[in-house]
């Protein structure tokens with residue numbers, strides 16, 4: 001059942017491991033884990049959605065489920081299949097979705113400005129919090145995610161939402177989205193795919209931006225991580241990789257680090 005929050009020793013153990021390992025789980029470092037939110041819920045036992053190897057690993061190792069499932073998915077040559085498996089396992093109470101906050105991303109909340117009916121696209125919309133934030137600020141929002149379970153959970157969490165939640169793949173997006181959005185938000189999604197897929201993902205991202213619009217890109221900053229001991233996912237970005245969103249008429253407006261240098265926060269326009 002979704003929506004309850006049962007105290008759980010496995011979750012506590014995993015949380016402790018995350019703290020012990022320092023910044024290696026930087027896409028949620030510094031943000032408390034929330035386990036009470038739709039398909040992001042965390043509990044402990046039972047079979048995993050698919051993949052016998054991943055099933056055994058989730059149930060018997062202290063390794064985070066996202067890492068176990070990502071490894072199995074990538075071994076099959078599939079860079080994104082593990083996301084839905086993770087959300088499905090979480091919805092059944094068998095894993096946790098580590099990026100689930102139960103509220104909008106704080107850096108996006110700090111940035112948020114009036115949309116006045118303009119169109120916004122939220123990449124990797126997950127459980128919908130960032131999309132709902134922008135909708136509340138007057139943007140006409142499309143939120144998309146490659147994981148059908150996440151899209152269904154977002155719709156369930158916000159049944160009266162005006163957000164258009166869509167299942168779509170950044171690596172193969174709908175052609176109708178070409179230069180269609182006044183705001184494009186990419187927060188810590190592309191870094192969750194191996195680097196081989198990055199050029200295609202960044203080209204898609206740039207293609208969504210309408211003339212005069214704003215694209216926000218935030219990813220873990222490689223320059224301030226201990227990359228010698230890093231375990232993926234995620235795969236952190238270099239500064240020049242973030243800058244490479246400036247292609248095909250898109251130009252960089254600003255690139256800063258936030259969270260004590262742990263993340264890039266970049267804005268672009270066309």
Ligand SMILES: C[S@@+](CC[C@H](N)C(=O)[O-])C[C@H]1O[C@@H](n2cnc3c(N)ncnc32)[C@H](O)[C@@H]1O
Pocket residue numbers: 027080083084099100105123124125126144145146147150168169170171187188189192193
């Ligand atoms: C690490 S989570 C970040 C979620 C959210 N942006 C946040 O900041 O909490 C990555 C999300 O992107 C989605 N995703 C990963 N690859 C994708 C792709 N190729 N196209 C669309 N969504 C994708 C995943 O299903 C997941 O919900």
